[in-house]
Amino acid sequence: MRSNKKFQVTGPxxxxxxVLGxxxxxxxxxxxxxxxxxxELRWFRSKSLETVFxxxxRQEQKEEQMTPYAGRTSLVGNRLNQGYAAVRIQRVQASDNGLYTCFxxxxxxxxEAGLELKVAGVGSAPQVHITGPEEDGVRVVCTASGWFPKPQVQWRDxxxxxxxxxxxxxxQDAEGLFSVEAALLVRxxxxxNVTCSILNPVLGREKAMAIFIPEPFFPQASPWKVAFSVSLTVLVILLLGAGCYTKREHSIKMQVRGEKETLCETSEQDRQTKEEVLKDAVMLQVQLSQLYSLYPWLRDNLQAQPDEFFTWPVTLDPGSAHSDLVVSHEKTSVTLKASCVNTADTCSVLGFEGITSGRCYWEVEIRDGDQSGWALGVCGEGVNRKGWVALVNAGASHESGMYNCPSQRGKQRFFLSTVLSEITVTHRSPSPSELKIPGAPLELVRPYLVAPV
Incomplete structure (x- = not known):
């Protein structure tokens, strides 16, 4: 067993x-x-553990030595006192190749330490000879024997x-030596000349031999072989040409098919586009017809845009209000008393401000317009307001001096334009309405509001 280290063993x-032998x-x-x-010194094979020496x-122990090394080993002991020892193996054999351990x-x-022994031997020179024609060339064979380890073969021109x-x-023979046979077909x-060389990979030593191959040794091409070769070449060319032609035709057909599909798609798109254009044209025609029907109103309506009118304040005149009407403190709104009863009088109220000329508009908000019948409009300064109920129900007329527009629920604008001897009252609401009174006198007119009766 090992204790504290006293020495170390080293090998190369x-x-x-x-070399063999x-x-x-x-x-x-x-x-x-x-x-x-x-x-105690020992040298043994690392794998088998069999004793070499x-x-x-202070003496050799021959009884422990394996048989293949008997009589071939000895101790180099002239330097044992210096810590150096070696075993000499004589008549080296191929079987001596491998790993060793010294103990x-x-x-x-x-x-202990490990060592490696590489055994190498150069065998016979290569022998090269021609074995005869083969296929379309000449077969040349190179042989050699007695080489170790396995040699490398090369052919050169x-x-x-x-x-x-x-x-x-x-x-490999019984002694472990290698023989080699290499065959080359020269076409x-x-x-x-061709040269065969045998190389020992351990020693780097090579042996070679060359041989000359006369041209008559090569097989002559018979006429049928020449014809066959030419025919085969032509056939291959024709097949390649046919393949290229077929591929080209297929490509052209695929291209034509693709162009046809593209044309069909384009035609379908054009048809759909035409149908959409026709539909749009019909819709435009309908819209134009509708616009033509609205042209008279649009013409007059465009002539009286809101930005061409100025705002006219509507301040209610409490003095002109019927007793059943209640004017707000701000004089901007009026309501009908809930306790009022039907009378023959007209429940109306006038605005303070009068209009003699120009263009103006005022905004009126009607509440509960769906359940009531308020009448809105303008009237002359000296008009008689008695009997207005019948006039309002029948519709205002020029002779009565009243110009009214129907009322609807919500906020609405009423525009007034006095030009020369014509008064135009326009009711701006979802359903535009207009009242023209040709030949009306250019007198002062005041806005009025008639309560439902």
């Missing part, structure tokens, strides 16, 4: 190379360099260019 870092030395050393004369009690023990303390396509077979009759 790089593999040890030995030669000798190999497997060295190990101690650090610090203490004497190993009284230690054993040293104990040093003193008492109960021991250490006269210029040194390598042949990449060739077959290769390896066999170029002008190649001349």
């Amino acid at each position: 870092l790089d593999p040890i190379v030995a 030669g000798e190999a030395v497997l060295p190990c050393s101690l650090f610090p360099a203490v004497s190993a004369e009284d230690m 054993a040293y104990q009690n 040093f023990r003193k008492g109960h303390f021991y250490e 006269l210029s040194g260019e390598k042949f990449l396509a060739f077959s290769e077979a390896h066999t 170029d009759s002008s190649v001349g």
Whole structure:
């Protein structure tokens, strides 16, 4: 077992190379360099743990040694007192190739280190010969034996260019040595010489042999083969041409089909567009007809826009109000008493301000207009207001001096325009109405409001 470290065992870092039939030395050393004369030393194979060499009690222990190494190993012990020991293997064989371990023990303390031995051997020179014509070329074979480890084969032409396509077979004999056979098919009759080289990858050593291939050795092309080759070439060209033509025709058909589909889609879009245009034209015609029917009203209406009128304040005259009417304190609104009874009198009220000429408008808000019959309009300064009920119900007339417009619920505007001898009263509401009185005298007119009767 191991205790506190007393020494270390080291071996070479790089593999040890030995040539077949030669000798190999497997060295190990101690650090610090203490004497190993009284230690137990062993070298054994790392995988099988079989003993290659054993040293104990200052002598070799041959009974522990494995048979293949008997008589071939010895201890290099002239430097044991310096902490250096090595085992020499003579007549190196291919089976000696591999990993080793050196083991040093003193008492109960021991250490070990690993080593690698690479065995290499150069075999026979390659033998190259022609086996005869094959297919459309000449078959050349290269053989060699006695190589270790497995050799590498290369074929080259006269210029040194390598042949990449060739077959290769390896066999191993009872001693572990390799034989190789490589076959090359040469198709170029002008190649001349070919060289076969065998390389040992460990030693970097190579053996090569060249051979000349006469041109008559190559098989002559028979007439039927030439004709067949020409026919095959023409057939391939025709097939390629037919394929290209078919592909082109297919592309043209697909393009034409796509253009037809595009034209159909365009025609359908044009048809839909025409239908929409016709529908729009019909709608425009209807709208134009409606506009033509409204033209008289629009013409006069455009001639009297609100921005051409000025606001006329409506201040109610309490003195002109019927006793059943209540005028507000601000004199801007009037209501009908709930307790009033039907009388023959007209419940009306006039505005303070009078109008003699120009254009003006005032706003009136009618509440409960749907349930009442208020009458709105203008009247002359000296008109007699008695008997207005009948006049209002029958509609205002020029002779009576009253010009009224129907009232509706909500806020409404009434426009007044006096031009020359004509008075125009326009009621601006959702249903425009207009009253013209040709030949009306240009006298002072006042707005009036008649309560429902």
